[in-house]
Amino acid sequence: MTDALLQVDDLRVTFAVGGREVRAVDGITFTVSPGATLAIIGESGSGKTVSCRAIMGLLPTGTAIGGSARLRGTELLGLSDAELRRHRGSDLAMVFQDPARSLNPTMRVGLQITEAITTHRTASKREAQAQAIELLRLVRIPAAERRFHEYPHQLSGGMRQRVMIAMALACRPKLLIADEATTALDVTTQAQIMELLLELQEELDMALIMISHDLGLAASYADEVIVMYAGKIVEQAPAAGLFGAGGAVRMRYTRALLDAIPHLERPAHTLLPVVGGRPPDPTALPPGCSFAPRCQYAEDDCRAKVPALAEHVPGHRWACWHPCENGAAPHD
């Protein structure tokens, strides 16, 4: 763990909304190794996006952030804006969900990429432009020289996301965070963008954190998966062998999530095994396991004490008092 690229320890993020405290991220710990792909999955409000924005220093002023996030030993939390800007781009970069709104509609895409280059390092205009075209080629945009002079509205959604990736890669970051980067795209385009990301990751020896609500995406592309619920990590394991029939999923919430996805192997018109209710109100979390109120296997201890996230099997952590038996969970 000493050679970790990113080491996050007990990260906490708290907002105050209407005078009540919202614990958006409630003490999460994880590491990312150089060149690895980590998927953080969870539903809306699980804290997956907020935790990554905290690491990037992208949360609004007035947000209380605790814990530690070290990038190759350098503490990121509490850095000044200027110091953060030095890290963003060159060490850390982020790609967002909505490529249409992340690009400035009144600026040619080439200029936007050139700007991303020159804000991080001094380069002559000509150099920066040449690099921008190089970046467009890197993200496999055909006719890069022509695209350089086009406006965002002239590009398709997939092309815009490629431009966003090109901008994120302008300074060859060591860690790229993709926040639902393919959610707005069609499935065929999504596959293209994911393949591109993995290829670039290999080429540039870059680590990738993909934030997603899509378990299939995580299973298909990540090395390791973190599942978040109500601000906490509830399970973390290598992606291979975690999912599917006979998978190693232990935490009841992960199991429920997995069972609730319609997938092609399931016969039509069968009812999906679902859990009722909704995620807990983040201003009034239950005293025990956050998932206990919705969990059909919950017992008194689940409602009384929070289960700790412990490494029960090498490489596999989960937080559950009554975990699923290995692969024994019903799965039609």
Add this chain to the structure above:
Amino acid sequence: MTDQAGPGRPPGEVLLSVRDLVQEFIVRERGGGKAGVVQAVSGVSFDVMAGETLGIVGETGSGKSTLARAILQAPRPKSGSVVFRGTELTNLRGGRLLQARRHLQFVFQDPFGSLDPKWKVRSIVDEPLLAYRAGGREARRKRVSELLDLVGLDPARYAGRHPRELSGGQAQRVAIARAVALEPSLIICDEAVSSLDVLIQAQVLNLFEKLRGELGLSYLFIAHDLALVKQVSDRVAVMYLGKLCEVGHGEAVYRRPLHPYTKALLDSIPSTEPGAGRATATIKGEPPSPINPPSGCRFRTRCPLATDLCAAEEPLPRELAPGHVVACHFPLMPGTSVITPAATSGVRQA
């Protein structure tokens, strides 16, 4: 009804019959000049049987939402025929259209957008009852409570709320209660669960299944997610750039896709199943603009099997297996090598 009818039509009563449906929009330039015509739906034909769920899968720009609206006559399609329960909808107006559409309801994607923010849940569910004069005030009030119960919302807690006081899943339940209020025979669901979180989505999907059983409903279930569509549908139609390219039983379309596009779509879906393997981008590029769609087969610009024939001649729907119709000159027959392996090279294996 014409004889080029229902691709793979199972026996039973035809509930909805769509023939050669065409819908176009004029795109205007800034100044108001005509910039082009979006051929959103270009000659789509299919049938929905009583009690059946037909799923329509398509990506952004495939015209699937336009198709839904055109069937509902909102707005009216440019040409073609929509026969619902024996009545042609496309030439009806005013009150007669309203009466004909009474048993044809809808659930749209955006649960909040389709509920008037100024109205309470009670009035929203009551709206169709009031519009079709389904009973007096007291009877309707009782019916609204029943409907909320049916979709799993406690009337005492939710009837008095405004949409902004609901979660996404609850808002979609209200929209479903409104859709089933008049005991329709067909509900058109346009991406009805796409904006919901996985667990809530599963709850709403199960609600659709429950209502299907209890009320004998048929659905036209439109979505971009093939796995989702297959889950709820008896038959699945795949739509690409305004045309249907393949129709068949869900299981058959999934196990033995005949159209290269269907195959590519299936390959792109990331799955949690260990046997499924890594999702791969087997087709390159993105769909062309529906303003100037390619000649011949509309998929040919991205199809690895395309030849000159595909550009010259539009493939007509052919029934290659019982109930399995494909519009392709070179359908993928079982055992055929499908797609160039080069497409997947260079991808790191997990």
Add this chain to the structure above:
Amino acid sequence: MAAPLPDVTLLGALPPLPSLVNARRLRAQRLGRGLRLWVPAGILILMLAMCFVLPLVASLPSPTKGDIIVNNEPPFSPGHWLGTDMQGVDIFSKLVYGGQVAFEIGAAVTAIGVAIGGTLGIVAGYFGGWVDAVISRVLDILIAFPALVLALVIAQGLGGSEIHVIWALSVFGIPAVGRVTRGATLTIRGLPFMVAAKLSGTRGWRIIARHVVPNIIPTIVTFSLLGVGIVIILEGALDFLGYGIPPPTASWGNMISNGQQILSAQPEYVLIPSIALLVTVASLNMLGDALRERWSTQ
């Protein structure tokens, strides 16, 4: 697990998350929002009470006839706390009755604007097509009409009176409200719940009454408040030019116009009605803004 570091606050926010702020700031914001609404509302209530209630409960001196013996009294004189003018007319009375005229005309013109312009705007926005084209052209012609010149013509031809001023200014009010209403209706018309209402079987006029109107009322109310302010200023300008309310009827515009002749000797003749005009119009604008802010965050 490492010991948690002391809590820190990070600066800088690029793509904003849903507005999340700390409690103290939230309370301060809420207070500020309350003040922005209730201060202008309170001032307007006071102004209205002064103009319409005070004359009923207190016996004010006549706003038109004065005692020439007590002319040009300075403010805070006994019996005339804002003083008297050259004819010895009580200035406070003139302010009160002039205020009545201002509010009446402002309200009447806006009411006519909302009734006629609002209806036209909804019809044009909802039905679209040739209906929209015809109505929009009519509104365009009206809005292109110089209201002040029209008022001048009306005053010349028919003689100045409150009613004539109202008609003249309505030529400006109707298309202004009409345009805004049409825009708001167009926005609403495209929303999915309108399609849903139509598909639920609700018919045209009922959709307008139950879906369109409730959803555009906030827009119309905020715009009307701004409109009342603009109309009061226009009315003042007409009076000032001598084509509005004919003297000796008290009006703020007349007061400013008359006072102007002795501006250097007695600036309060101009200052007092000007301040009343300024406070009224500013309060109307601020109230409109505060309401819009409140409704848009709901």
